[in-house]
Amino acid sequence: MKKGISIHIGLNDVDEEHYGSGVTPLETCEQDAIDMQELALAQNFKSTFLLLSENATRAAVKASIKSASVELVSGDILFLSYSGHGGFVPDLSGDEENDNLDETWCLYDGQLLDDELYELWAEFEEDVRIVMLSDSCHSGTVAKANMFQDPDEATNKIFQPKLLSYKVAKEVYFSNKDFYTDIESTVDHEKAKEVKASIKLLAGCQDPQVSYTAPFARNSIFTEKLLKIWDGGQFVGDYSEFLEKIKTEVEAIDFLPTKQTPNLYDVGKENPSFNKQKPFQIYE
Numbered sequence: 001m002k003k004g005i006s007i008h009i010g011l012n013d014v015d016e017e018h019y020g021s022g023v024t025p026l027e028t029c030e031q032d033a034i035d036m037q038e039l040a041l042a043q044n045f046k047s048t049f050l051l052l053s054e055n056a057t058r059a060a061v062k063a064s065i066k067s068a069s070v071e072l073v074s075g076d077i078l079f080l081s082y083s084g085h086g087g088f089v090p091d092l093s094g095d096e097e098n099d100n101l102d103e104t105w106c107l108y109d110g111q112l113l114d115d116e117l118y119e120l121w122a123e124f125e126e127d128v129r130i131v132m133l134s135d136s137c138h139s140g141t142v143a144k145a146n147m148f149q150d151p152d153e154a155t156n157k158i159f160q161p162k163l164l165s166y167k168v169a170k171e172v173y174f175s176n177k178d179f180y181t182d183i184e185s186t187v188d189h190e191k192a193k194e195v196k197a198s199i200k201l202l203a204g205c206q207d208p209q210v211s212y213t214a215p216f217a218r219n220s221i222f223t224e225k226l227l228k229i230w231d232g233g234q235f236v237g238d239y240s241e242f243l244e245k246i247k248t249e250v251e252a253i254d255f256l257p258t259k260q261t262p263n264l265y266d267v268g269k270e271n272p273s274f275n276k277q278k279p280f281q282i283y284e
Contacts, residue, residue: 004077004282005047005068006040008033009056011084015109018176022168023085023106026160028213032083032135032223040079042233043280047071056084057109062120069123077129077282083220086137086211087111087164089173092184102184105136106164110179111172115187118195121268126196129274131239135204135222137163137211159257160213162204162220198271200239202226202246206261222262225249235279239264242279 010033012026030052037050049064051057068078085106104111124130164172173180204211204222213220219227229235229245237245243264250262266275 002075002077002282003047003072004040004043004045004079005072006037006045006079007049007051007061007064007068007081008037008040009051009061009080009082009084009105009107010034011053011056011106011108013053013108014085014106015054018110019106019172020168020175022171023164024160026084026162026213026220028217028220028223029083029135029162032219033081035219035223035227036079036081036083036133039227039230039280044282045079045280054108056107058107058112061105061107061112062116065120066123069120069125069128072128073125074127075129077131078124079131079280081133081135083135083162083223085162085164086134087169087172089113089169089180089184092181105134110176113180113183113187115189116183119187119189119191121195121197121199122191122193124195124197126269127271128197129271130197130199130268131280132199132201133223133226134201135162135211135220137161137205137209159215161210161257162213163210195268198269198274199267200274201265201267202239202243203263203265204260206263209260210258211260212256221250221253221256221260222246225262230279237278238276239279240275 010029012030014023033050033052037048040048051060072078082105087104087106088101091102102113102115104113211222225246243262247262250260
């Protein structure tokens with residue numbers, strides 16, 4: 001019997017002690033995580049972690065992923081969702097040739113680097129399936145956002161970009177430089193090359209774009225449209241078809257400050273049967 005574990009992370013707020021006072025609070029990210037957990041429970045994921053704002057620390061997120069890697073075996077599935085700010089720090093390992101940046105999730109007490117996620121993926125057994133949703137300004141472990149192209153503030157008074165501005169990201173990094181240098185120096189980059197799990201990343205936007213939350217909304221835009229297409233489980237189709245329908249819904253919004261186009265990325269071992277499955281399907 002195949003089993004599923006899910007982890008849902010949502011941060012409306014981060015710790016000023018680490019980030020300073022320049023990070024704009026978000027309004028929908030905790031609800032995104034709660035709704036993703038409800039989706040997972042409806043699909044019979046039996047073990048779930050819900051990590052919201054102050055509970056979504058670096059240690060808690062890493063521990064929950066490591067716990068899943070111990071329990072899951074070949075054919076099992078992990079459903080991981082993140083909603084919050086995306087950030088970046090300078091790349092010190094030389095593996096980011098395009099922009100020399102490591103992209104991050106902004107967890108409560110510090111950023112989680114994409115290199116750290118790759119290292120965690122290497123903990124999973126071969127042929128474990130991982131579905132990751134990243135409703136943030138970048139695409140987690142794969143996409144490389146143009147962090148230096150901030151949204152136009154003049155046209156962005158009521159929409160919230162889920163992105164650390166370059167100014168804030170720079171301040172956060174230099175205020176905690178030793179912290180991030182130590183993290184990057186301890187990542188096992190060789191281990192990260194040995195990922196044998198099959199990972200599907202549904203990203204809220206393309207590489208150079210920004211993900212948004214709309215005013216008075218229950219969910220962030222990507223999560224809202226994902227839930228609409230999912231339709232309580234009535235959706236019929238595979239991951240590619242699912243993403244295309246979400247993308248159509250998001251791209252139809254013509255009043256955002258900048259264009260937002262969701263995307264789908266595959267990481268790790270190729271898995272043709274995974275490609276054909278209905279999203280969030282535990283049983284192969």
